[in-house]
Amino acid sequence: MASLLCSLILLMGSLFLSSAAEAPMYSLCNRERNYTDNSTYQANLASLISSLSSSAPATGFANGTAGEVPDRVYGLAICRGDVDANKCRDCLSRVIQDAAAGCPRNKGATIFYQLCHLRYSDQYFFGSSTGMELSTIVLKNVSDVPTFNRLLGGLLNNLTIRATLSERRFAAASVDFTNFEKIYAYVQCTKDLAPDSCNDCLRNEISAIPQCCNASNGARVFGGSCDIRYGVDPFYNAAAAADPPPPPSPPVPANTSPPPAGTPAEGATGRRDDGVNQDDSLQFGLETLKLATMNFCDQNKLGEGGFGVVYKGVLADGQLIAVKRLVTNSGQGISELKNEVALVAKLQHRNLVRLMGYCLQPQEKLLVYEYLPNKSLDKFLFDPFRSKELTWEMRVKIIEGISRGLLYLHEDSRLKIIHRDLKASNILLDEGMNPKIADFGLARLFGNEQSDGNTNQIAGTYGYMAPEYVMHGQISTKSDVYSFGVLLLEIMTGRRCAGYYGRNPPADLISYIWQHWEEGNAVQLIDKDIADGFSVEEALRRIHIGLLCVQHDPLERPIMSLVVLMLNSRSSLPAISPLSSFTEVSTSVNWGPGATSKPIGMPPMP
Ligand SMILES: *[C@@H]1O[C@H](CO)[C@@H](O)[C@H](O)[C@H]1NC(C)=O
Ligand SMILES: *[C@@H]1O[C@H](CO)[C@@H](O)[C@H](O)[C@H]1NC(C)=O
Ligand SMILES: *[C@@H]1O[C@H](CO)[C@@H](O)[C@H](O)[C@H]1NC(C)=O
Ligand SMILES: *[C@@H]1O[C@H](CO)[C@@H](O)[C@H](O)[C@H]1NC(C)=O
Numbered sequence: 146m147a148s149l150l151c152s153l154i155l156l157m158g159s160l161f162l163s164s165a166a167e168a169p170m171y172s173l174c175n176r177e178r179n180y181t182d183n184s185t186y187q188a189n190l191a192s193l194i195s196s197l198s199s200s201a202p203a204t205g206f207a208n209g210t211a212g213e214v215p216d217r218v219y220g221l222a223i224c225r226g227d228v229d230a231n232k233c234r235d236c237l238s239r240v241i242q243d244a245a246a247g248c249p250r251n252k253g254a255t256i257f258y259q260l261c262h263l264r265y266s267d268q269y270f271f272g273s274s275t276g277m278e279l280s281t282i283v284l285k286n287v288s289d290v291p292t293f294n295r296l297l298g299g300l301l302n303n304l305t306i307r308a309t310l311s312e313r314r315f316a317a318a319s320v321d322f323t324n325f326e327k328i329y330a331y332v333q334c335t336k337d338l339a340p341d342s343c344n345d346c347l348r349n350e351i352s353a354i355p356q357c358c359n360a361s362n363g364a365r366v367f368g369g370s371c372d373i374r375y376g377v378d379p380f381y382n383a384a385a386a387a388d389p390p391p392p393p394s395p396p397v398p399a400n401t402s403p404p405p406a407g408t409p410a411e412g413a414t415g416r417r418d419d420g421v422n423q424d425d426s427l428q429f430g431l432e433t434l435k436l437a438t439m440n441f442c443d444q445n446k447l448g449e450g451g452f453g454v455v456y457k458g459v460l461a462d463g464q465l466i467a468v469k470r471l472v473t474n475s476g477q478g479i480s481e482l483k484n485e486v487a488l489v490a491k492l493q494h495r496n497l498v499r500l501m502g503y504c505l506q507p508q509e510k511l512l513v514y515e516y517l518p519n520k521s522l523d524k525f526l527f528d529p530f531r532s533k534e535l536t537w538e539m540r541v542k543i544i545e546g547i548s549r550g551l552l553y554l555h556e557d558s559r560l561k562i563i564h565r566d567l568k569a570s571n572i573l574l575d576e577g578m579n580p581k582i583a584d585f586g587l588a589r590l591f592g593n594e595q596s597d598g599n600t601n602q603i604a605g606t607y608g609y610m611a612p613e614y615v616m617h618g619q620i621s622t623k624s625d626v627y628s629f630g631v632l633l634l635e636i637m638t639g640r641r642c643a644g645y646y647g648r649n650p651p652a653d654l655i656s657y658i659w660q661h662w663e664e665g666n667a668v669q670l671i672d673k674d675i676a677d678g679f680s681v682e683e684a685l686r687r688i689h690i691g692l693l694c695v696q697h698d699p700l701e702r703p704i705m706s707l708v709v710l711m712l713n714s715r716s717s718l719p720a721i722s723p724l725s726s727f728t729e730v731s732t733s734v735n736w737g738p739g740a741t742s743k744p745i746g747m748p749p750m751p
């Protein structure tokens with residue numbers, strides 16, 4: 146019965162524009178089983194139709210049953226989302242008159258009118274979009290087919306997302322086609338469908354359009370569970386079709402700051418659809434995020450790491466997001482976790498990836514971030530081809546941005562945040578190649594650790610971790626400064642920190658750079674992929690600053706405000722303390738083959 150009966154009926158435009166005459170537009174008859182005159186089934190059907198048509202107008206939808214098996218009838222009545230109760234009642238009163246004539250004696254049928262439809266069957270069909278029959282009505286041919294198709298596809302996609310997320314399972318909108326013409330469309334599911342089924346039903350119908358209705362400037366595709374119509378004439382009531390306004394903003398709780406400017410409107414992003422925790426503006430509904438990521442499908446995967454997978458997603462308003470699906474079993478309670486994430490979300494800086502919200506439930510923990518198209522720094526820096534795209538100016542800007550982001554975390558934000566896992570794959574790049582630090586605050590949330598102090602559980606990435614952290618689990622802002630120094634040296638030399646350099650004896654990157662520095666050969670280490678146009682002196686100055694940051698003794702390392710100052714001035718730099726101690730780290734760490742991305746921290750963002 147899953148037949149996709151795609152019958153084309155060519156009709157004149159007057160059909161759609163007729164409003165007074167509500168002749169039955171179309172009926173889909175299931176002729177497999179018939180009832181007889183004066184049978185119990187017939188009586189049940191009549192009483193069901195009558196009760197549906199009287200109860201549906203109030204909300205635009207009703208489903209119900211009448212009688213007992215084997216004569217039980219299941220049915221639903223629905224009016225178009227933009228239609229008011231009076232019009233709905235008018236339309237459904239026609240149904241009572243015409244139902245019997247639409248599909249005479251058939252036990253199952255769907256009868257469509259302009260503004261409403263009725264479906265009944267001797268078999269249970271609620272909540273399911275399968276077994277759908279599809280019919281289409283086509284108007285006349287359109288001129289610029291590729292443009293029309295592109296706009297129509299985008300419009301229907303937008304509408305599908307909106308309808309699926311909305312309470313009434315209905316959405317309507319228009320898009321400019323030519324200077325004189327718009328494309329109008331609505332999509333609607335019957336309200337018994339769950340969001341996922343509604344999505345399936347609509348996408349199934351949309352996928353039929355290229356075959357049935359290519360080049361047609363108007364069509365209606367209808368099945369028992371969902372309905373699509375588009376055309377170049379305005380055929381719906383735009384005011385009534387508009388999404389209901391978002392719920393009024395909750396009072397701002399004491400001691401929290403107002404949401405930052407630039408936070409997307411809630412109505413548009415489809416938040417709060419679960420009705421959970423209504424007073425929490427950071428809350429995303431699970432359904433919203435499932436839809437946005439196409440149910441976390443593999444094609445949308447951006448990256449994977451120790452704490453979970455990151456997916457690309459698109460919200461109802463078209464905004465791209467990155468959704469981190471955590472696989473953590475943090476002992477923390479959900480509400481405690483929400484408070485912590487809310488604190489982290491308040492950290493806003495142009496060099497930090499913005500945390501837009503979350504969906505935290507016992508069985509599903511999701512964090513929603515802004516999406517950054519240019520992926521992470523390591524994808525450029527360590528790629529033999531793309532590394533050339535990182536010009537000197539970009540590298541200077543990237544180092545500068547990271548230092549400012551880290552300074553904000555350490556010193557300027559109200560929470561003193563130690564990142565703990567700063568590395569090239571945690572630096573994301575926006576479309577202007579501005580760096581943004583990802584995953585800050587998460588070690589604190591999910592690392593089962595208190596703030597500063599000793600920790601048994603190492604969360605960081607080998608090669609970037611300060612010696613006192615590796616050996617004694619001591620974390621502080623100075624262990625972040627160490628990681629920053631490593632990152633800076635990687636950017637200047639184009640070499641990964643995890644790896645062996647030199648021969649006799651093999652050394653880690655830091656020792657290798659230090660050897661060259663002491664011998665006065667550091668110039669050789671500047672990344673050959675940096676094209677001309679930079680001063681060697683400037684490059685050496687940055688390597689110098691990098692080496693200051695990776696000094697063995699945390700007390701000798703500069704704090705971030707000093708680093709920012711040194712990067713932005715020409716003042717003379719302090720001497721680097723003797724660095725034989727660099728090698729201690731490499732002897733104490735097992736540089737296994739997977740050392741580059743050994744656990745820890747959060748998964749790399751794209
Ligand atoms: C049911 O009635 C229709 C006519 O309305 C007829 O075409 C069809 O064959 C009948 N089906 C069965 C199973 O008798
Ligand atoms: C059904 O009932 C009506 C009136 O009650 C009667 O006129 C008609 O003949 C009946 N039809 C059949 C097939 O029994
Ligand atoms: C639309 O164009 C097709 C050929 O491309 C033609 O067969 C069809 O009749 C046209 N339909 C209308 C309504 O003009
Ligand atoms: C889809 O929605 C996005 C975001 O609101 C908008 O920018 C885009 O123009 C829409 N596309 C169409 C075809 O309506």
Ligand SMILES: *[C@@H]1O[C@H](CO)[C@@H](O)[C@H](O)[C@H]1NC(C)=O
Pocket residue numbers: 208209210271272336337338
């Ligand atoms: C209406 O449909 C839902 C499924 O979406 C079902 O759970 C409910 O029982 C139906 N209502 C009636 C009155 O049959």
Ligand SMILES: *[C@@H]1O[C@H](CO)[C@@H](O)[C@H](O)[C@H]1NC(C)=O
Pocket residue numbers: 290355356359360
């Ligand atoms: C739709 O029609 C256009 C122009 O008439 C044609 O180029 C295109 O291949 C058609 N697409 C499909 C899926 O038939």
Ligand SMILES: *[C@@H]1O[C@H](CO)[C@@H](O)[C@H](O)[C@H]1NC(C)=O
Pocket residue numbers: 518519534575576577578
């Ligand atoms: C990414 O970076 C390149 C420079 O390498 C830049 O040209 C481009 O605009 C950036 N944005 C995207 C989305 O690729």
